[in-house]
Amino acid sequence: MDLQVDGDPQLSFVIPCLNEAPTLAATIRDCHRGGEATGLNFEIVVADNGSSDGSVQIAQQEGARVVSVPIRGYGAALSAGIKAARGCFVLMGDADSTYRFDQAPLFLAPLQAGADLVMGNRFRGTISPGAMPFLHRYLGNPVLSLLGRMLFGIDVGDFHCGLRAFRRSSIMALSLCNTGMEYASEMVIKASLRDMHLVEIPTDLRPNPPGRRPHLRTWRDGWRHLKFMLSFSPRYAFLGFGSVCLVASLLLYSSYATQLSIFTGTTSLLVAGFLFYSACALISDYVVTRFFFAQRYGNHIGRGGRLIDRLLHGRSGIDRLMKSSVVMLALGTVLMLIVLHAYQNASLSERAISQLAFLASVSLSVALFSYLTGAKISTLVAFQDREF
Known part of the structure; x- marks a missing residue:
């Protein structure tokens, strides 16, 4: 009953x-x-x-x-x-x-x-x-x-x-x-x-x-x-870890460049490169996730991220990311060519060549993740426009 x-x-x-x-x-x-x-x-x-x-x-x-x-x-x-x-x-x-x-x-x-x-x-x-x-x-x-x-x-x-x-x-x-x-x-x-x-x-x-x-x-x-x-908290899950990796990478590179006694070997550059690559991956995921949450839930998810908001503003944000990718790809390619030329002709010291190789890798990493970030956001925009 x-x-x-x-x-x-x-x-x-x-x-x-x-x-x-x-x-x-x-x-x-x-x-x-x-x-x-x-x-x-x-x-x-x-x-x-x-x-x-x-x-x-x-x-x-x-x-x-x-x-x-x-x-x-x-x-x-x-x-x-x-x-x-x-x-x-x-x-x-x-x-x-x-x-x-x-x-x-x-x-x-x-x-x-x-x-x-x-x-x-x-x-x-x-x-x-x-x-x-x-x-x-x-x-x-x-x-x-x-x-x-x-x-x-x-x-x-x-x-x-x-x-x-x-x-x-x-x-x-x-x-x-x-x-x-x-x-x-x-x-x-x-x-x-x-x-x-x-x-x-x-x-x-x-x-x-x-x-x-x-x-x-x-x-x-x-x-x-x-x-x-x-x-559901990309600010902490992605941006925090990415920022730590980025800072650690820059500190390691600086210690190598200034010949700080603790970090003078080329291994420091290898670790710094890995950390920088990891930082790019994490920050890229943060940007994409933030964009998705902004579309889904409005701006409440992104308190404090004004720089990211300006970067992602409409389709102009995708255009900026793609242009940045092209510029960094060109810069990385030029640096890598300089490294190869210097290595073949022994025109620079081993330390200088190592630093240029690291900077070339950094530029190419930024180029890659700028492109991937822009491509992912472009896909999300396309799905949104077609109301999938």
Whole structure:
């Protein structure tokens, strides 16, 4: 029997589920209390991920609508549940009875005031003894939340709280695609990149019932969250490492050119050349990724990159990159010819020839990556123009 209030639902509770028979009934009843407290028409959607312990029957008996999700994963279940939801507001949370769905009115109020996404903050609420493992409470969540603030400027203290409410239309517009636990990070990061209005409110966390084994795997899922966060932050993932390689390369070359006692051998130039080549590759990827994010998410992704923005301005940016490639190719070719001539005629010292060879390699590297960067951006522009 469907226990929701008659009429089209305005609020949808979405619960991912995989073999949650011991706690599912209590969770759904908590949703009913929360829904009734809001005074809105509501529904409860259980996105079942292939349960074999009777969870589906329990959900139906408690008045929930069950959506079968064949693709395994936390993100896959939530994505299917949100897609199937009929309410304009969605409150999502786990089926393990650890979250307070009866706090629905607290999450709904900011949405009705104009917010797009309302996050629960367990650290500002009450965490019952034993509710959060030591590593999660004092290492995993604080570190990942700090990275979220550093990399994206998101003012959220509990980046991975699973209890959150949002406008369904806003989240559907993000085209979330991760099927695993990193879905939670993807939602917050993409909402931030879209300049959506995020609000955080205190919430409580209750302990898992005795004998229940959490689906979250500390190190595996922590790594997946970290990997996703870095992949969406090209400023740090690419530009930072590229800048380090570039500075190290220039320092090594300078030490060789000035005959600094520690770095006088030609090996210094080989290492400097490798570092410079690596810097070119990383910075090229940064420029291309930045261009893509600017097209996809607007300029919010690129705070502080005015030089790059001017370089990439429209099709003139592609033209500049291609012209730079031609100029650096010509310069590198001339330097390489000078090196070959000097080597054959012994007209320069070995040290001078080594330095010219290094500068020729630098010029050719810049030429190569200027061309590759321009070509990639040109391809992205072509796809955009054809609305692929």
